[in-house]
Amino acid sequence: MGRIMAIDYGKKRTGIAVTDPLQIIASGLCTVPTWELNKWLEDYMLQEDIDTIVIGEPKQMDYTDSELGGVxxxxxxxxxxxxxxIKIERMDERFTSKMAFQxxxxxxxxKKQRRNKALVDEIAATIILQSYMDRIR
Structure with missing residues (x-):
């Protein structure tokens, strides 16, 4: 059984979270500069077995795509x-940044630690992953 990975894709940074190999616990992994994301994923997937990747789907309140939706x-x-x-899934990511900050x-x-936007992105990815895991169970 491979891990499940969640991606909170952003313009500058992308938060990454993964499960353990038994897919029981969701944990924040890191934040990657978005321009390095493809190479980082390639390297990571050579080392770890990934079954599913859950990508946050940014929507407006009226369910239309956000600014980054097309990208x-x-x-x-x-x-x-x-x-x-690898199974690619999408998960609504509205409010995950606010939930991460809370x-x-x-x-x-x-306050100084809470200004760390990379940490917010990593926690948001963890929230996306945990929401996905709750949904499939």
Whole structure:
């Protein structure tokens, strides 16, 4: 059984979260500069077995695509073509950044730590992954 990975794709940074090999626990992994994402994914997938990649789907409140929607759709299609054996799923990511920020507050992080946007992206990816895992169970 391989891991499930979640991607919170952004203009500058992309948050990554993964499960353990038994797909029980969702954990933040890292944040990658978006321009390095394809190479990073390629390297990671050589080392780890990935069954599913869940990509956050940014929607407006009226369910229309957000500003990055077209870019992320193209990324998802290219990823599926390059990795046909991996299941690519999409998951609504509305409010995940706000939820990530609240998680940081609830965890007791100080203001300086909460300004770390890379950490917010990583936590948002973890929230996307946990939501996906809750949905499939």
């Amino acid at each position: 992320i759709n193209a990324f998802a299609k290219a990823l599926q073509i390059k990795n046909p054996a 998680t940081m507050i609830d965890s007791g992080l100080n």
